[in-house]
Amino acid sequence: MTVTLKDVATLAGVSVKTVSNVVNGYAFVKPENRRRVEEALAATGYRPNVGARNLRRGRTGFLALMVPELSIPYFGELAGLVITAAQKRGWSVLIEQTQGTRSRERETLFSLGPHLVDGALVHPEALEAADFPSPGEIPLVMLGEHAVDVPIDHVAIDNVLAAQTAVSHLASLGRTRIAAIGRNPARGTSSQRLAGYRSGLSAAGLSYSDELVAPAEKWHRSVGAAAMRSLLALPSPPDAVFCFNDLLAIGALRAVAELGLRVPEDVAIVGFDNNEESAFSLPSLTTIAPDKMALAEAAIDLVHRRITGEKTLPAQDIQTPFALEIRESTRG
Amino acid sequence: MTVTLKDVATLAGVSVKTVSNVVNGYAFVKPENRRRVEEALAATGYRPNVGARNLRRGRTGFLALMVPELSIPYFGELAGLVITAAQKRGWSVLIEQTQGTRSRERETLFSLGPHLVDGALVHPEALEAADFPSPGEIPLVMLGEHAVDVPIDHVAIDNVLAAQTAVSHLASLGRTRIAAIGRNPARGTSSQRLAGYRSGLSAAGLSYSDELVAPAEKWHRSVGAAAMRSLLALPSPPDAVFCFNDLLAIGALRAVAELGLRVPEDVAIVGFDNNEESAFSLPSLTTIAPDKMALAEAAIDLVHRRITGEKTLPAQDIQTPFALEIRESTRG
DNA sequence: GTGAAAGCGCTAACAG
C-alpha cells in the first residue's frame, strides 16, 4: 500500500540510506544515483512518514496553542498569526480550547505530553501558579497576562501602560467622569488594566470612584451593553468609558445608542485589542492596538530557542509594542 | 529522562507486554501484577509516547482543518466548533490556513500525508477538481461549497435556497430594487448565492439587472463598503441589498451611514453567516444563520465513519439546517 | 496470563 523508503530503494536499485540522503537533501550523492532515486520517487509518489521520522528524531513537528475560545475575535486573529509564524519554522499548530476555565486549562496543560508536541504557547485565563507542570517538561511560553508568578517564558504588551494611555487620551479630551468596564478579580489581565486605569486617572488629576468601575464576568458584547446601561443609569453618569476589551466596547456602543445618546459627544469610548471589527463599528472604535504579529513571532521565536538548545536560559519576559488607535468614538 | 514502557516494566518486575496490557486497559492481568504495574506507573509518572503508539497502530490521532483564515469570524467560529466536536471523539485538530489561494490550497491538500493526520476537513475556496488527490488517500470531508464536482464527502447548507430566502424576505418588505454584493466567478459559493439571488428575484416577480450586482474579490468589510458606495452612486440606487456574507454587510452598513442614509428606511440589508458581531452592529444585521454546530458535528461524524471502516460508502452529500435571523437592518 | 521477539518507517552511526 503506502510506499516506503525501502520500496523506493528497491526500485531505484540503491540502499535506503541513499534514498534517505536524497529525500533529506544531503548534498553528496552520486549524480547517477540521485537521478535514479528521483525517478523512483516520482514513479512511486513516495511521501515520508512523518510519524516515523519524528519518532526517530525525537521531535514531533507540532506545537500546541492553548486559548480560551477561537470564536473570540482576538484569539481567532492571534491564532491565525501564530500558525503563520510557526509554519515558517516548519511547525504545525494544534489548537486546544479551554473556555477560560481553570479546570480545562489544567487538564490541557497536563495532557500536553512531551511526545505530542515539541512545545506549547498558552494563553491562560484562570490558571494559578500551582497548576504549572514541573519545569523540565516541554517548553512552554505564556502569552498575554502574567497572572501568576512562575518562572516561565512570557510575552505580552505592557498592559498597565496601555490602559493608562487609553485613559490619558480620554482625559486629554476634557472628560472628567471616566468610567471603566471589565473588572474581574479572577483575571490577571483585569487587575493590570484596572491599575493602568487608576494611574491614568491620577496622572490627569482625576479621582477614582468605585461606582464608575463596572464588573464583567465574561468580556463579551452583551456584558458590555449591560454594564454600560447601569453606568448610564447612575445619578451622575460618565462622560467617557474605558472598556477592557473591544467586545465590551462594542456592547457599550449599542447601549449608548439605544438610550438615544451619542458617541463621542455624550460619551467617548475606548476599547482594547483592536479587533478587525472595531474599525467598522458605527462609530468606529478608538482602541489600544497591540502588535499581534510581533506577539506571535516573539512567542514562536522563544519556543524555538527553547527547543533548539537554550534550555538553561533564565525565563524571559518579553514586551511587544502597542499603539493607541484613535478613531471616531473619541473624535469630536 | 523520559520514562518508557520498558522502564516501568523493569521497575515492576514484569515484561513490557504486561505493562502495555495494563496501560491499554486489557482485562486479563493477574491482580497482583496489575497492582505492581500501577504502582510503578505512578512512581515513574509514565506517559505513553503517542508518536510511537501511532506509528505502530497506523493512525495519528490528528485531524487537519483547512480554512482560508482564522481571523475571519466565520472561520474562527467554525474552527472552534470543529475542535470541540473532534475532541469528543478523541482527536486533536491541526489547523492549516490557505488565504483562500488555489496554490496554498493545493499545497496543503498535498502535504496532508497519510501519516500526518487520520483525516481532514477542508473548506476550499479556489480549488478545482484536478487538484484533489487520488481517492484512497486519507479521508477528506469538504465543508462549505461544493465548488467542483468530485466524489468526496461534503457537508454544507443549501446555499441557493438560503440566498433565495434572504431575497424573498427583502421582497416581502416591499423592496423592488434589490441589489447584491459579492459576485466572484472564481468562487463556487458566490455562484450559488447568486443563483439563489436570481431565483429569489424571479419568485417575487422582480427582474434581474446586472448593474445591481456588485463584484467583490475578497469578502471583507472594506470591500463591502466600497461596493455599497458604488451602488448608491447609481442613477437609481437600490432600496435593499443582499450581501453574500456578514462582513460585506457590515461594510455596507458603514457606507450607507457615511452618506447620511438610514438602514432599513432607505436601504434594507441582509447578510449571510450570522457572525457573532452581526447581533451587535448598529443597526443589528438580518442574516442567514447556518447551524454551524450541526455543520461541524456532521463533518466530524462523517470523517469518523470513513476512518473506522466504511471506506466503500459512496460519497455523501449532507445538508445542514439554516435559518433567517431577522434583526433591525430589515425591520421597519 | 505473561514473556520474547518482531517490526511499524525512518535516521544515524559506522564501516567500507
Add this chain to the structure above:
DNA sequence: CTGTTAGCGCTTTCAC
C-alpha cells in the same frame, strides 16, 4: 559516496 545495521517506543503475534 553508499550499504548495513541498530534502534526510536510501542503493540502484537506466538509460544509457553
